[in-house]
Structures are given as structure tokens and as C-alpha cells.
Amino acid sequence: MNKPHGKGVYTWQNGEVYDGQWARGKKEGHGVWRGVHGDCYIGEWKGSKAEGYGVHLWKNGDKYEGEWLNCLKNGHGSDFFGNGDSYQG
8 A cells, every 4th residue: 555654754745744643644643744835733633634733833923723623723722923913712
């Protein structure tokens, strides 16, 4: 099958990197993804999608800490913006 399984680091040709848990070729469990434009997600994955608790850091200084479902903010979380504003809910 040659699909990533267990803990490992995968680097795409475009420069994206994922360091974390894999299951049958999909990001599964805890891991860290670093995008090519400076974004970073640290948290839980299910079926290669951000799901569960995680922190997303954007290059512009914004940050979201909270719950994710299907790669979207979902449930309770907190946004912190580079300009000092914040939102919790």
C-alpha cells in the first residue's frame, strides 16, 4: 500500500509539511501542519481534516484556539487578532 501509517513527517513538493500521526495515508490524531505561506495548525486531525481541539496561527498574527469540525471553526473557541482585538464564544 505504501501509505503513511503511525508517526511521521511528510513534506509536499510545494513546501507544506505535516509532522504527526497518520492512519492509512490520512492525517489522524495529533499533528502539526505548516503551510507554505506561514500558516500553522497544531492540533487534532480526523480523516486529514482539522477536527477536535486545535490552534491555528496565521502569518498576519491572528490566532484561533478552540474546536474544529471538518477544517472549520466549530463549537467553543477564541479568536485573537493581530491588532489586539479578541472574540470568545
